[in-house]
Amino acid sequence: MNLKDLFKPFTAWKNLLAEPVPIKKPLERQGAPRYRGFHKNDLEKCIGCGTCEEICQNAAIDMVPVEGEETEEGDSGLRPRIDYGRCCWCALCVDICTTGSLTMSNQFQWIDSDPDVFRFVPGADEKYWDDEELGYKKPDNYELNNLDRIEMEEMEPEKRNHTFLEIVKGFSKEQAIQEADRCVECGICIATCPAHMGIPSYIKAIRKGDVEEGLRIMYETNPLPEVCGRVCTHKCETVCAMQHRGEPISIRWLKRYIADQVSLDKYQEIMGTDNLEKREEKVAIIGAGPAGLSASYYLAMMGYNVKIFEALEKPGGMTRYGIPEYRLPYEELDKDVEYIKSLGVEFQFNTKVGEDITLEEIHKDFDAVFAGTGLHLGRSTKIPGAEHEKCYQAVDLLREFTQGKEIEVAERIVVIGGGNVAMDISRTLARLQNKQYGQVQLVTTSLESEDIMPADEEEIIESREEGITLKPGWGPKEIKVEDGKVKGLKVIKCLSVFDNEGRFNPKFDQSENDFFAGDMVIEAIGQGMDISYMEDVELTERHKVKVDENYQSSKPWLFVGGDIVKGPDAISAIADGHKAAQGIDNYLSSKGEK
């Protein structure tokens, strides 16, 4: 033993008078600014997608309805309730939160004798830390979601405004899987899709590399996937959970990807429709547009004998005669139609109901009728000069061009309208101008300012790229005609389009005006319907055919759907057709029982 070792430990006595180190008031101790303390949730931001519940490895989170949070498009109305008996404060829920609403405070003290209070809905159940600024938030450069879309390859503007070839190239397998990987499978989009397609399910099928499964899922709710995969208004993407902090999933392109991968000759085998059980009843469909095709598909699947009467020479309705080929190539539309045809659906073209055959005549031969004749009549602005022969209707021109007829293309053109039809005719004519004159001189003007233009955003962007001059926010005043020739369009400033109650009631400033020179003017301000073939059906106050939730009109055997009831858009028409098919089935089944 050495003496040093005996005495050295006593140097610890020097601490006898030292200041003690413990925290004097432990209850007041603040957590660090990044402390992973109690949860906070910004209920306004939260959309109830349930991704937090999905990632929680402790199963501590339940999605529950919360008072004051309504279920609406893009918001399930559910909010996370956390069970602090299970939570481990790993903050994965914060990291993955699609909206960034979920965060943590730096508070960590909560004492209560009732264990049940520790199961609470952050944000809804008021807590003392709700306004605490400090605490863990998802770090900026740390991301568990993939916010950016896989870019879609498109034909360059200089090339595409000379041709009617399809602009969008479509995903490769690798791209599709990467894009599908971004989906968090919350299913918020389903409610917004008019057809309520099983979007997360078919996206999952892409991830698994099983496009056949994807195709089956799509056909459950939508028999025109090639069409919708290209021209759908994709309302689903506007509510996608990913769009809150990043870009929405390219749902439309993924749908197209599935349909593109499978060749038509495999459809029946994949869908198991090579041997459908037949029924006695016959159903007639008027109009081979999306609504009619959809109804005919689902009726054929139920075994009905279905025949479609179409006024024009080919099927597709507006998707063929309205939408230009560069957006929807005819062969893709034909693919969807061919499959429906292969299920035994009969088509009779060039037969306009009301002219070539009456509705009553059809009713004699068929047990039920579905009418989805759409909106094919152009509306006029009725401004001075609109009756001039060089003032055309967009829908007429688009139809004639599709039919292969020669249409007039002036050197300078003015298009009136701010919707997709206006864009379609502008871009079609721009291509023809390029062909004929080597340059685009086309002005498209709309009442609506650019932020409220009804056309799809990409249509607006792409129109500009193709050399079209957009002049939003002007109201048409007069088509200037000199010596019997159209000289252009006089416009006045449009201050607002809708009144305070949201009704169409434009206000103009007469003092501010402009003039767009042009040798022809095209009106694309909306379409009307021709339902003169339906006699004695009840109409609504807005002069649409009155139907119940099964799309049954006042005549029990007559079902009506599509643009003449709702819309206008293809996916709503498809949804209508589907529901009407079920309505017809109910109607005929109950009739059969009697």
Add this chain to the structure above:
Amino acid sequence: MTEESKYRDKFPAKNPDGTNKIDLDSHKFIKVWQGPNHPGITGNMSLELDLQGDEVMQCKTHVGYLHRGFEKLMERRRFIQCFPICVRIAVPEPDFNEYCLSASFEELAGIEIPEAAKWMRTLLLEMSRLQSFLMWMGGQAGSFGIGVVGQWTNYARDLVLDRFEEISGGRIYHMHMTPGGVRGLPPTGFENRMEETLQTIEEIMKDVKDTLFDNTIFKKRSIGLGVIKPEMVEPYGITGPNARAAGIPKDVRKDYPYLKYPELDFDVLTAENSDAYTRAELRRQEIHMTIDLIRQIMAKMPQSGDYMAKVPNVLHWQIPRGETYVRAECTRGEYGYYTVTDGSGYPRRINVRGPSYTHAVALMEKMAIDVNIADTAGLMVSLHTYPPEIER
């Protein structure tokens, strides 16, 4: 005749393999359970001791008091969901679990993490080593009755935990390394606060040296206690300070360099004659080496930059079939994760190699023989074991 064997002859003769013959019916023995709740046991574990007089004749270790089946639980969790679980496998130093788990997933998925993340991980691992050693130091002193050292070093550890809290928002379970990178770089002003902490610890360590290492009581009881001979290292799978104190220069940081260790300047510390005192002294030196490493890291570490690699959507992340073993040097030796994936969204099998698995079971059972019952706690602590990593 040696001092020991003079009174040894009153004991029954040993078996050829060095174990004792136990005959409980002879009434010469008494069976004592030390643990599972005993201050001398590191965590929940128990020693079944057969005593003769106050000397241990036979020791059997019993674990299973906190088996939570983490390896199995991870088999039914997505890859990203594993990291909040794995930290619980070694409570006092969760970061080695985080690192090995993340690194094994990254390796199998072919993900390279950014530079800043590598530095950050190195820093976290060394900070973890520091706080774990500090806690251990108190435990070792306490198990020999010198309680005040535990008070000091646990205070010092709390200071390191404060720094952890700043970085990660958690004191014990930091959960800062996720597959793909880390959750953030240190906040502003961290460097100064870290340096302050290190200086305080250095001050405290001076007192610890005087009070513990230059203390007759400690020396008397620990020198010669639980000697690990170099030839025991291989058969018992001994790693870390336990092996290094026996003169075997095993250190994963040098032998299988990972993260930013190749860019740091340090030597593998070794000693001779691994008894409880040597091991404590080696760990004391390791504390200073770790302090030095943290200073080096703080000086070299980038202040900004990416710290998270792009990972697939973690909800659907699938890792191709494969297997790998990733190791790191924790305070107690070789920590490792053997990870098997099968191409699904879940790990097929994760096996955790905690150093305590060998140290606290086979080695402890051998070393406890002939030890005075008063010293078993000190012996156990001197092996630096954490039961949760034995049973995972």
Add this chain to the structure above:
Amino acid sequence: MKDLIQKLKKRFDVNDVVYQKDNQTYLTIAKDQAVSFITHLKDVEGFTHLVILTAVDWIEDNEFQLTYMLNNPGKKVDLGVRVLIDREEAEMESIHHLWKTAATYQRELREMFGIDFPGSPRVNEDFILEGWDDIPPYRRDFDTKEYSEQTYYPRPGRKTHDPAEYMKKKLYPEE
């Protein structure tokens, strides 16, 4: 590493070699050669450190994979030796004579996977699971969730809603 594998291939039936990383290789060896192979590695090739011994349950192939992770401290390389054994009659020769600590691993494997190592010290003694009466819990067919649901009672009052289904109920229940 490649040289070593070539050398080993001459003497043993070595299959499925995977060079995982610079200093880590995996290979499969037949069950009847395994212990002599491992002994050779330890005594001749310098793989003196048994890092881990564990099992993987390939239930779909009706096989257990035993993984002997061996380390050569001199050359600083690892060799993962896979041995596939039948899952129904899971039994393997013990290696406790090579490494004392192997007995612990084998005892655990016996308990957690039900793999027997005849002759291994205390192999049949409970290790972690005292009084366990179900199938060995680390086998894939043991369902931890089901077990816990049967063994413990769930906390009452927990109910969750799927966002998509809930929205359907609220917004378009008729369809």
